[in-house]
Amino acid sequence: MARFTYHCALRWSDMDAFGHVNNARFLTLYEEARVELMFKGAREAGLTSLEAGVVISRHEVDYLRPVDYGRPVRIDMWLEEIRPSRFVVAYELFDDDVVASRARSVCVPFDLSAGRPRRLSEAERAYLTPWLERP
Template identity: 75%
Template sequence: MTDKHRFVYDAALRWSDMDAYGHVNNARFLTLYEEARVALFFVAAREARVSFERGIVIARHEIDYLRPVDYGDAVRIEMWVAEIRASSFTVAYELIDDGVVASRARSVCVPFDLAGQRPRRLSADERAFLEPFRPPGDGS
């Protein structure tokens, strides 16, 4: 069952995602997670009249591979905000294949001033956009 605090993204699998064994290559999991982040921070945020286009960089990724993912039409990625700080936030993900969690991951995201080439603080609008994706009792 999908939690109301999660953003859900259906990611299409491509033939190029496969490794020699017919599974999704481990590095491609990060690409699939990136697609979900882009859908949240640049598509859904824009629809909510919030923009992360000033910049975000990834400071850290961690990923657990729980089972292989075979080639198929799509996987579902559920993501939420595990922690919000003044100048960073952590996104948590689950990649679900045929109803089973195949991978869990976390990314530490840092708002970044692209023009000044330095980290920046989250704006009030960005924080307000992220809050609904933070389950009660999590993080900050």
């Protein structure tokens, strides 16, 4: 199984009143990692169609411990499932090499001009498959 790793700097605005990363900001950090994989990584592989539209139909987040403002965090990502019209991205966010959060996002390829979901292309499936974790 291959995992995509993204190192993400924390911003002052990520903090809450208690000096921890705000729970809502975890989704922003996960989004940054997902964009790195689906847009930048895909573009480097010659694929730009994922940039044309992918929407989130579901997020699940487990907060395991607070993350203090400071050093960058590491996010490991992989795919749990690839279906014809959706895929599931799983994440682990590490703070100081300790898992601080786990999450999942159900991603749906979307035709923005038509305003409706679409199926993954063969090229998209081929790009995403190396990140698939098989049980």
